[in-house]
Amino acid sequence: xxxxxxxxxxxxxxxxxxxxxxxxxxxxxxxxxxxxxxxxxxxxxxxxxxxxxxxxxxxxxxxxxxxxxxxxxxxxxxxxxxxxxxxxxxxxxxxxxxxxxxxxxxxxxxxxxxxxxxxxxxxxxxxxxxxxxxxxxxxxxxxxxxxxxxxxxxxxxxxxxxxxxxxxxxxxxxxxxxxxxxxxxxxxxxxxxxxxxxxxxxxxxxxxxxxxxxxxxxxxxxxxxxxxxxxxxxxxxxxxxxxxxxxxxxxxxxxxxxxxxxxxxxxxxxxxxxxxxxxxxxxxxxxxxxxxxxxxxxxxxxxxxxxxxxxxxxxxxxxxxxxxxxxxxxxxxxxxxxxxxxxxxxxxxxxxxxxxxxxxxxxxxxxx
Numbered sequence: 001x002x003x004x005x006x007x008x009x010x011x012x013x014x015x016x017x018x019x020x021x022x023x024x025x026x027x028x029x030x031x032x033x034x035x036x037x038x039x040x041x042x043x044x045x046x047x048x049x050x051x052x053x054x055x056x057x058x059x060x061x062x063x064x065x066x067x068x069x070x071x072x073x074x075x076x077x078x079x080x081x082x083x084x085x086x087x088x089x090x091x092x093x094x095x096x097x098x099x100x101x102x103x104x105x106x107x108x109x110x111x112x113x114x115x116x117x118x119x120x121x122x123x124x125x126x127x128x129x130x131x132x133x134x135x136x137x138x139x140x141x142x143x144x145x146x147x148x149x150x151x152x153x154x155x156x157x158x159x160x161x162x163x164x165x166x167x168x169x170x171x172x173x174x175x176x177x178x179x180x181x182x183x184x185x186x187x188x189x190x191x192x193x194x195x196x197x198x199x200x201x202x203x204x205x206x207x208x209x210x211x212x213x214x215x216x217x218x219x220x221x222x223x224x225x226x227x228x229x230x231x232x233x234x235x236x237x238x239x240x241x242x243x244x245x246x247x248x249x250x251x252x253x254x255x256x257x258x259x260x261x262x263x264x265x266x267x268x269x270x271x272x273x274x275x276x277x278x279x280x281x282x283x284x285x286x287x288x289x290x291x292x293x294x295x296x297x298x299x300x301x302x303x304x305x306x307x308x309x310x311x312x313x314x315x316x317x318x319x320x321x322x323x324x325x326x327x328x329x330x331x332x333x334x335x336x337x338x339x340x341x342x343x344x345x346x347x348x349x350x351x352x353x354x355x356x357x358x359x360x361x362x363x364x365x366x367x368x
Contacts, residue, residue: 052085
């Protein structure tokens with residue numbers, strides 16, 4: 001039914017308009033207690049065998065919503081109602097910004113992909129912090145906060161901008177993510193170089209510790225799939241050196257080689273980050289490399305091209321304790337999370353592993 005609706009309605013709409021329309025429906029449903037309970041019972045059934053501990057946090061399962069869908073923390077309960085075990089909001093910047101000019105979001109339906117150049121459109125860290133502070137949670141869902149650089153802030157002042165967001169948001173976050181890997185903010189990816197990343201992460205860590213008393217907020221960094229292998233190794237080593245809690249692999253790609261020939265060729269030339277199915281192979285490759293480098297010393301989060309339970313299972317075997325999705329939700333609809341959980345539980349039951357934790361990195365640990 002969703003795919004019929006997608007083809008008849010969403011496919012004919014501007015992708016950004018369709019996103020906001022669906023977003024409003026989700027938020028509305030989450031505000032009606034009876035409807036919210038009914039929807040969650042159907043779309044978010046719990047599987048005890050999928051319970052996950054990561055980053056010092058307990059979650060109903062490993063599958064979360066990637067950053068980019070709920071930029072301003074307005075639909076946390078709505079997305080939890082649809083079965084996501086953790087919600088990563090943002091990317092939030094130090095100051096509010098409108099993002100890049102429209103049109104800035106494109107569907108490549110035959111490729112099951114998206115291209116976006118949204119440009120961190122969000123209300124800014126002060127507004128988002130105020131919303132999070134006023135929130136009364138309905139569901140017991142882990143909330144991560146993804147922060148990025150304000151576009152007008154010069155690269156040499158980036159650390160201060162991230163610190164501003166950290167001071168406002170860390171106390172409201174179950175975990176915090178430093179995003180230095182979006183291709184849609186000029187100069188942002190330069191911050192992935194270890195000589196820039198080390199002082200940035202150190203400053204954010206110190207700011208989080210100053211801002212939050214009584215607990216240590218887990219800190220992660222999100223990296224691009226377009227990094228060279230030696231740069232991936234360098235980030236992994238830096239994360240271990242600094243005592244980072246995790247790495248998210250990966251953000252969107254600027255590469256287009258993985259695209260097929262079925263979509264409108266004019267779309268292939270659109271600038272921005274490519275997400276969805278074409279990202280699957282490279283994201284899995286980066287994850288494997290990271291796990292081989294860091295093992296169980298830090299938590300790895302697999303994201304990029306996850307469409308179904310088999311994709312999710314492969315990320316776990318490759319080293320991901322947590323997994324995230326976004327683009328496939330557009331194509332699969334509200335039952336997507338339910339299908340992922342059901343499929344993961346089935347795979348775990350027929351596997352040689354007693355728990356999901358036992359399965360993490362199992363393929364990488366196998367002797368050559």
